[in-house]
Amino acid sequence: MIEFQHVFKSYGRSRNILADINFRIDAGEFVFVSGPSGAGKSTLLKLIGGLEPPSRGSITVRNQRIDKMPLRARPTCVAPSASFCRTPIYCLIARRSITYCCR
DSSP: OEEEEEEEEESTTSOEEEEEEEEEEOTTOEEEEEOSTTSSHHHHHHHHTTSSOOSEEEEEETTEEGGGSOGGGSOOOOOOOOTTOSSOEEEEEEOSSOEEEEO
């Protein structure tokens, strides 16, 4: 399970890239994330993987805050290249301990 609660992300003093994001992905759910360039898709995936901290809010994975998890316990992100895709489409599959991202 992956859950975002009132997550905001900005870089420095710039505007929020993500603002007040709330969602829950249960184990086994299949989710697509798509949008125009600059919409925050890559930022969202970096937050899920614990590669970047949120500016505000909390992210939990398997009922544990991601910022409190050891690095080895955080979700991994696998991004196989797909040169046939013209528009980046991200798909997330929430499984026991790994989140797969395909781009």
